[in-house]
Amino acid sequence: MMKTNIPSFDTHGGKEIFHHSTAHVLAQAVIRIFPKAKLTIGPTIEGGFYYDIGVRPLKPEDLKKIEEEMKKIVKENHKIKRVEVSRKKALELFKDNQYKVELIEEMPKGEKISYYEQGEFKDLCRGPHVPNTGMIKAFKLTKVSSAYWRGDAKKSSLQRIYGVSFPKKKQLNKFLELQREADKRDHRKIGKELEWFTFHEYSPGSAFFHKKGAIIYNELVNFLREEYNKRGYQEVITPLLYDKALWETSGHWEHFKEDMFIIEIDGREFALKPMNCPSHCLMYLNNTRSYRDLPLRIADFAPLHRNELKGVLAGLTRERKMSQDDAHIFCSLEQIEDEIKRLLDFTKHIYKDTFKMEYHLELSTMPEKAMGSKTIWDKAEKALENALKKNKLAYKVNPGDGAFYGPKIDLHVKDSIGRNWQCATIQLDFNLPERFKLKYEGKDGRKHQPVMIHRAILGSLERFIGVMVEHFAGKLPLWLSPIQVRILTVSDKFKKYGEEVVKKMKEAGIRAELDDRTESIGKKVREAQINKVNYILVVGEREKKDKTVTVRTFHNKVIGAKKADLFTKQVLKEIANKKII
Secondary structure, three states: OOOOOOOOOOOHHHHHHHHHHHHHHHHHHHHHHOOOOEEOOOOEEOOEEEEEEEOOOOOHHHHHHHHHHHHHHHHHOOEEEEEEEOHHHHHHHOOOOHHHHHHHHHOOOOOOEEEEEEOOEEEEOOOOOOOEHHHOOEEEEEEEEEEEHHHOOOOOEEEEEEEEEEOOHHHHHHHHHHHHHHHHOOHHHHHHHOOOEEEOOOOOOOEEEOHHHHHHHHHHHHHHHHHHHHHOOEEEOOOOEEEHHHHHHHOHHHHOHHHOOEEEEOOEEEEEOOOOHHHHHHHHOOOOOEHHHOOEEEEEOOEEEOOOOHHHOOHHHOOOEEEEEEEEEEEOHHHHHHHHHHHHHHHHHHHHHHOOOEEEEEEEOOOOOOOOOHHHHHHHHHHHHHHHHHOOOOEEEEOOOOEOOEOEEEEEEEOOOOOEEEEEEEEEEOHHHHHOOOOEEOOOOOEEOOEEEEEEEEEEHHHHHHHHHHHOOOOOOOOOOOOOEEEEEOOHHHHHHHHHHHHHHHHOOOOEEEEOOOOOHHHHHHHHHHOOOOEEEEEOHHHHHHOEEEEEEOOOOEEEEEEHHHHHHHHHHHHHHOOOO
């Protein structure tokens, strides 16, 4: 690819061009097999591409046929050509495809209209593409799901075919190997096997946290509350249901209505809240504020509801009901950079210091459908950019991906198998304070408008748990683990001693349990490891006599005999330090 004007595959732009070119090969193969199929759009996504197509429901064997046809198209090595046409000509070319006609008719007057041609195939597209189909050496169709045209459930149902592609076969093989590892780590599978959390069709997009899963959830919340106490936050509890008048004031009714659950009560429209910011604005208005009250940091763990399409739901990592470690900071203009610095330090403490995870930062700027003036947006973007530069933090700009009310800094963490997850977010907002007419009295005795910082450090708690389960392959750090210690008895004779050890550990605050079944030690150890128990302790004749326990870990590392009291102290220290093994 370096011999052409196309960027290298190793660059973001190069990947997008390559993946989108593969989407066209996919579309060409589908049309060859299903001549009456109607093509819609085939964008690139993180790590690959998809194409939404109006065709009958597809089966796994259909994907296999499509892949085989794609291989033929690659072998045929068609030259890929860009052709510019008039609006009239474009409408004539695609007159039999209502989706393409709709797209053409929506294009602004004066905009160049183009299609790409390879062999007998033509597709409406801005491009660019690779020079020929023969460059696409390795690809795989990964799955198919249902989708609606333009995400609207009232419109046509389509088949969304997902795929990945690479210039070299070895790159595809590496991806498939990673995918197999990811499948083993799937949090939905692990969560069900360990009885941490499950899902049910009666409440799609919402998790049921069982006893052990609730422990993980609550440990994270407790951890955050400890940090909030150190960092000057006040936690509040807010309602879930609000009159549409609130959402009209905040701008959500105009910009976010399609993603909200709307309910009619007493002839009035209400909505379940998708985010906490408007309710925190109401709380700000409850009192007259002075510069002495700022910065005001309000934290909230309230459940949120967003009407995500069923086709994109993905266990804990994409839900309709979630809770965020959400907070809003009301501050003066002069306090912005210091508050952003504090938040960047907070994210470092969580991800690098506590969870030992690498991450990168992205600055997302004004989207196409934004609320507020360009002047306000420029001011907010500059403030975030200055904070990143002053703290000497590397970042990349993500144009047009800001929230509708303000620009943001997003943190993308890398897990143990190299995948990136967007978790923390810091968003600067001049718009909501203006819309809610928020004021504070300054040192000069005059009224001033505060700035609002939206921030979530873990993001959605559910999503973060899903990421952690996959990152650690279910072997959570000791402080988060639902079962920290399991004591195994060699025989019934040592049940009483085992009970004594468990009792002392529980009294010390350790989550310990006893396995006194009449099973072999080998079987008990294997089950404890399958259950992801951090420390597995065996007690028998020698341990009872010496007041010891024989220790091994869920990584199958045999530590050996330890005095029971000393081991308890070591476990407590490891929990307190939130140690990652």
